[in-house]
Structures are given as C-alpha cells and as structure tokens.
Amino acid sequence: MSAEFLAELATLTDPAGILTGAATDGYLLDQRRRFAGRALAVARPRDTAEVAAMLALCHRHRVAVVPQGGNTSLCGGATPDSSGQALLLSLERFHGIDDIDADNNTITVAAGATLASVQAAARSAGRLFPADWAAAASCQIGGALATNAGGINVLRYGNMRNLVLGLEVVLADGTIWNGLRGLRKDNTGYDLKQLFVGSEGTLGIITRAVLRLYPAPTAHATALVPVAGPQAALELLHELQAAAGDRITSFELISAPCMALLAQHFPALPQPFAPIPDWLVLIELADAGEDSALQDKLAEVLFAQGLDEALLAQHASQSRAFWELRESIPEAQRLEGVSIKHDISVPLSAIPDFIEQCGRALLAAYPTAQIIAFGHLGDGNLHYNIFLPDHSAGVYAEEEHINAIIYREVAERRGSFSAEHGIGQLKRGLMQHYRSPVELALMRQIKQALDPHNLMNPGKFLPD
Amino acid sequence: MSAEFLAELATLTDPAGILTGAATDGYLLDQRRRFAGRALAVARPRDTAEVAAMLALCHRHRVAVVPQGGNTSLCGGATPDSSGQALLLSLERFHGIDDIDADNNTITVAAGATLASVQAAARSAGRLFPADWAAAASCQIGGALATNAGGINVLRYGNMRNLVLGLEVVLADGTIWNGLRGLRKDNTGYDLKQLFVGSEGTLGIITRAVLRLYPAPTAHATALVPVAGPQAALELLHELQAAAGDRITSFELISAPCMALLAQHFPALPQPFAPIPDWLVLIELADAGEDSALQDKLAEVLFAQGLDEALLAQHASQSRAFWELRESIPEAQRLEGVSIKHDISVPLSAIPDFIEQCGRALLAAYPTAQIIAFGHLGDGNLHYNIFLPDHSAGVYAEEEHINAIIYREVAERRGSFSAEHGIGQLKRGLMQHYRSPVELALMRQIKQALDPHNLMNPGKFLPD
Secondary structure, eight states, X not given: OHHHHHHHHHTTSOGGGEEOGGGGGGGSBOTTSOOBOOOSEEEOOSSHHHHHHHHHHHHHXXXXXXXXXXXXOSSSTTOOOTTSOSEEEEOTTOOOEEEEEGGGTEEXXXXXXXXXXXXXXXXXXXXXXXXXXXXXXXXXXXXXXXXTOOBTTHHHHOOHHHHEEEEEEEETTSOEEEEOOOOSOOOSSSOHHHHHTXXXXXXXXXXXXXXXXXXXXXXXXXXXXXXXXXXXXXXXXHHHHHHHGGGEEEEEEEEHHHHHHHHHHOTTSOOOSSSOOSEEEEEEEEESSOHHHHHHHHHHHHHHTTOTTOEEOOSHHHHHHHHHHHHHHHHHHHHHOOOBOOEEEOOGGGHHHHHHHHHHHHHHHOTTOEEEEEEEGGGTEEEEEEEOSOOSGGGGGGHHHHHHHHHHHXXXXXXXXXXXXXXXXXTHHHHHHHSOHHHHHHHHHHHHHHOTTOOBSTTSSSOO | OHHHHHHHHHTTSOGGGEEOGGGGGGGSBOTTSOOBOOOXXXXXXXXXXXXXXXXXXXXXXXXXXEEESXXXXXXXXXXXXXXXXXXXXXXXXXXXXEEEEGGGTEEEEETTSBHHHHHHHHHHTTEEOOOBOTTTTTOBHHHHHHTTOOBTTHHHHOOHHHHEEEEEEXXXXXXXXXEOOOOSOOOSSSOTHHHHTTSTTSSEEEEEEEEEOEEOOOEEEEEEEXXXXXXXXHHHHHHHHHHHGGGEEEEEEEEHHHHHHHHHHOTTSOOSSSSOOSEEEEEEEEESSOHHHHHHHHHHHHHHTTOTTOEEOOSHHHHHHHHHHHHHHHHHHHHHOOOBOOEEEOOGGGHHHHHHHHHHHHHHHOTTOXXXXXXXXXXXXXXXXXXXXXXSXXXXXXXXXXXXXXXXXXXXXXXXXXXXXXXXXXXXXXXXXXXXXXXXXXXXXXXXXXXXXXXXXXXSSSOO
C-alpha cells in the first residue's frame, strides 16, 4: 500500500517536492528536541492545488497528515508520531506575498511565508503587521494561525486570531475552502475561519490568509522600570492605560532571577540596575507623531507614580538594549540547563496572588527550586519556569508533580495551562484534566464532523 | 403531546414565567413588522438552570426553540414561524450584572441584560463597555452576541465577537457549557465561544458572558466634514489613521439624500450646511487627557487636507447635535415610507467604485430610484437603502430584483450581503446564492454536530 501511495504522491509535485530517508531528518525532530518522529515521507507542495491533491490522496488511502510550518512549535505540535505511517506536509515552498491592499489595510499571503517576510512586506507598503515574537524569521504564517500565536504586541493588537480576516483552507478530504475575504464585518453564517485558527492542523490545512495591517507608528517610547512587586506593576498598568490607552503595545514583567540568569550567561549585556531589583517592567508605547511627545507622556505617568528609578530609553539603540534583555531570557534559560516550562494565563487581577501562592506551594514541595517568572503581564500571561538543582533532563522526572502544583493554582483562578503556545503533544494529557467533559465532548463533535477518519495531525491536541 | 409538554414546562419556572394567548403577542412580531409567527407558548426562564431544564424538556419532546432577547432583530431572527409548534424562549427575566472585575477589565453579565445596563455598570466602575448602537436601551447582550452585532464603535473596538472573553451556553439537549473565563489568552483547544457568537441561536442559547472593558476615555473630539466624495473620504480616513491611529472611534459616511430626508422629517434639527454637500463624514475621536489636545489634533489633520468647511464640535452639546443627525437617519427613512434596505460590506478600497457602479446599475434599471447611502465607512460597511416612487409595502415586489443588482456588485468585490445585521429569516435565501457550496456544507456539518434534531431556531440562518 505504502509503495503505491508514495508512487502516486510523487506524481503530484516536482521531484524536489518529495523527500525520503535522511533528507527528512530535520522535519522529524521538534525544536526543543523533546519529540522525535518518523514519517512515510515529507511532501513539500508549491501551491494550494498541490496541497489539495495530496490531502485527497491521503484521504483515499487513509494516510494521516502532519502539517508543518517553520517547525518552531514549543509543544511538539508539528512532529509526527513514531509509527512512520503519516505523511509530513511542509508548507515551506508555498511562501509568496499575493497582494497588499494598502487602502484596505490588508495583505494576502501564502501559508509558508515567514512572519518576518510578512512584516517586511507590510513595512514596504508603509504599514505595520504587528504580530511579533522571537521566531519571526523562521516561523510561518500558516503555523502561526494554526496555533493562534501571540507574542509581544498582543496587548494592543491581539493574537493571530485578531489579525486574520480571511482564510483559504484545504479540508481533510482535499476540498478547498476559499474564504479569502478582506472584510472587517461579515455576518453571513458561522464564522468558519475561527474554527481553523488555533486548531493546530487537526481540522484542515491553512494554505493562504488575508491579514490585517495597521498604520505604521512613527513614535516609540520604551522604559525599564523597577517596581515593588506584581501588584505595583498591575497598578502601574492601569494608570498607564488610563493615560495612554492603546498606545501601550507591550507591558512585560521580569523577575530578579531572570536578570541574574542574564548576568551569568550574557555578561556582555549591560545590566541597567545594581543591585538587581526584585521586579522590573518593560514598557513599550507606540503612536503617530514624534518620539518626544510620547516619551514625555510615559515619563509623566512614571514620575506621577513616584517611580524615580525608571529608565527611559533616550534613543532607539537604548530601547533595543532594553528589549535585548527581555528577549535573551529564554536563551539564558537554555544555557543554564533544563527547566520545567509553563505558559499560563490568569485574569490580570489574579496575577499578584497567583505569583505569591504558587511560589509558596512550589517552595514547600521543592525548597531548592528556582522560579523564573516573566512575560506578558498586560495579557495576564506568564512564562513560569522551574529549575531544580539538577539542570539536566533528569528534572523531567519531577515534571508531572511540579505541573500538578502549578496547574492547580492556575485552575483555582480559572486560568489557562497554555496561554499562547498551544497543546501539541506536550500538553495533550492536560486537556483531560483541565477542560471539562462538556468542552471535550463539544471539541470531539467538531473534530468528528470535519475529520471523521482522524487523519489530520492525529495524536495531538485532543486527548483520546 | 402539546398539553403534556406545556404542563411539564409550567413546572420548570414560576407562574409568571409561562405566557400563552394574547400575552404572547408582543413576542411574535418582529420590530420591522415584516415577520409574524405563532408559538406553543412564551417561556421566560430566570436563570441558567431554568434555561437548561427547558431545553432538556424540548429536546425530549423534539420541540423547536426560538430564543429571543430584546426582539430588535432587523432580519426576523427572533420570530418563530407560523406553525405554532415552537417554544419561544425569552431571556428578558435573566438580566443581572454578576460581577465587575475592574483590575481585569471584565464584566460578567446575564444574557437578558440590556446593552444600556451593561454600559451603565461599566461606567459606574470607571470603565467603558464600547459596544453601542441605536437599540442599546432595549436589545440584550445575549442577542447582541448571538448576532455578533456591530454599531458605531467597531472601527476601534471591534464588534461583539471582539468584546467577549467567555460564554456560558445551554446546548440543544439542555447540557450547560460553562466557558465563563476572563482570559485574554487561552490556547487550550478549539475556541468554542467563537462557534456561538454570530450563530443566531441555531447551536445553543447563550446565557451568560464575560465581556471586555476598557479605560473610559476622558477626551472627545467630533467633526462633521463635507468631502468631495467617497474616495476623498477614504483618503481622509487614511490620513487620520496615520495621525491618530486608534483614537478614531467612528468614521461615518453620510450622503446628501440622507440630509435631505432629515430636513424634511426633522425640520427642528439644525442643518449645519446650506446647500447640503454631496457627501459628509462624521468623525469621532476619543483618548485620555484633555478635549482640547484631541480637538487640536483633529483640526490639524482636517486643515492640512484643505477641508476648511469642516465643523469641529466646540462643546459636548454640539457633538451630540452632530450625532443626532446621524442617528436620526433610520427614523427619517421610516417616516418617509418603505424602502428596500441593505447592510453590505466590501473592502474599504472598493467602496468608492462600489458606490459609483452600483448607483449606475440601479438607476439604469430604476431611473426614479432614490439611494440612501450612509454608514460605517471605517469598517467598509454601508447601509444602502432604496426608495422607489411608491413608498408603500408595494415596493417589496421589486425587492428581489433590486437585491440582485446590489448583491451582484457586492459579490464582484468579494463583499458581504450582511455586514452586521445577520441572516435571520430575511436573508436566509441569500445564503444559497452568495456563500459557496463548500461553505454551506461546512456550516451544515457544524449544525448537524451540535443540533442533530434541528431544534434550535429552525427556519433561520442556514438555507434548507
């Protein structure tokens, strides 16, 4: 069967489009190196028609399909299982920018376009595509949509769900749904695109998208601000929201252990405060007009709050230096060793209490644990990572127990155990515990309706 | 069967909760008086448990359910058919504000709460709930969510879909789904709430919601601006977006025939321009800070564009007077007589061409037609209504032909035949023509999965 399938598959694209053997290695291991899989082959379609033909073939042969974008999933969402019976379908060769409609503030792109290429295309049209995160240069729009990715500008612009107006999707049987509309309002039936955004390839493969663009801001202001703690940070956020509203694009919380990790692993990065303050917030504002007006506004709020130690970036390179600190935290963690990572959200009002109570519970169970807490406070989203004295993969033995402590504190506040990274393989087991039976039943009904043979990215997302 | 059903229904709430006979009349006619229906009874549950018990009963007896909020649908979406075999379920007695979490910028409300009551509760907590439209005092949040309603602030804040973080829904079999989370980020499975927003009661009944709040703006600026035409209006919008970004809450286009209708039916309303300009835009900005700074910014952009005739509101009462003109257009139309109404959207870049070409096509077929065009230019959404010399219901004889002309022009620009008013009964027949077979099949799969006995608001929304 497999030989017949592969022979037919080879007729659906050019010779460079089908990889087997060692050429597939890079596609079969996730970027965190936690999940390794096998596949019948790697298919690299060049356009929607090829994706559709491949899915139709897979449907006839009942071959499972694992879609992959830039292979930057943090949850093993794009890695096949070890059976070797699935087709890995990479969108990397389908990466064009179809169209920019500056008057409509929209851009139409193929799924394999990298986030950075979309940002650049928008910039060249005098517009902003605001999604941004560390993997921008390698992640692809299809994957970003399929995981409803977030990043550093969610506070103002929302996550990928908020940035998409239309989709083209190839369904499990190879049917093409063309929903490439560029409309800001359209109440004509169920909003089908919402089904596919965040579904991690389990309902179909996103092939093209119409995305929202925004006017490119001309003024920026950045500050790095020592604060007494998470409650003080939250109060500052509200003062700033009252004064500056949607000009706030980022409001990031950084705890002292993050800065200590940076000092250790990136000694060349200037440490702006000595000694390191217990808590910092990194604030970014953007607006039309001149930098100076925006910087004055930010300074006004900070000084009205008595935050005299705040550092306001005086020029773009200082702003970049502040951001380099924030963006180097994940790499400093990696250099430090293996940690148990969490990407949680709670209502903003519950953040200070969560940080206090969860820290207490963890240290009671693991008195030597080190907690690396940082993230998008403005979205109620924390990256909350735990080091034990053993910095090797041996700590994964404690993962389940540590997770149970943290996710209990999250669940008590009606929070989420995966705010922006999704489910993939890594968090699939948590669905059963932290989503209700009614919710799981609804999700299974949808999955069954759209993919009755369970061919789309099986073994991910929904628990068995 | 019906007697047994009604007897059991009566045990599920208090005596005031079940209406029959003449007491049901007000629930069985839509507000535009185009659709009259009949029902077994009107049930008025007081809480989620009563809704659930009623839907479970209906499910056992295979009795159809028509949910109704404030009965303000413009498309007959909340009116039962003439069979008299459905239960009309009104949420009007389930209208509390459950909770305001100002630190999380969220409010939790029951489905029957009017939009105005939610706006007022937000205001009392120093926050803004930004959804707003003419029926605010009588429409209910459940209906607003079920129809994904829009209104005058969509440009900045989005429609109801963008304003909801969590839902509680009673499903077709009476199961309660509690998704009342107040999180800005949560990537743990399909985003189920998206299914119910805009589904017009065909998949379940929304009983409670967690809604987003915003800082209340302290500064406002309003201008009424004569422009050369739709293209000039669009250019002004882009200049203003570059200069003021998200401070623009409304950007409304008004054509001369609208102003003429106002002059005729509301002679007491001051007409700010004589003669009436061919086209006007009504602009509203909101921000933190002082009115004067925002008004200066607006004036700067207008005068840089050479729009010397622009009127800037000098105080709140003048702003209200400008808005009263805009908001009186629908009532002036009603006083003028019966028109064929449309609520369409196209990409913003296609608006000028649409207005020109569609007007030409209509006047070729109906040389005496009068076109009343106005609406939310910033969202690409026009209300586009046609008077024929006969101002009586007789014009409905031409409705199908007029619609065919207009919707052809809309479809050629990949627009929508219902931007914000939804489908209901009025536009159900259009679904078959203007949504693709793939889209309709996907919608039917979802409907079948969640409501296999077709009990939820049958005869609406999806074509047979």
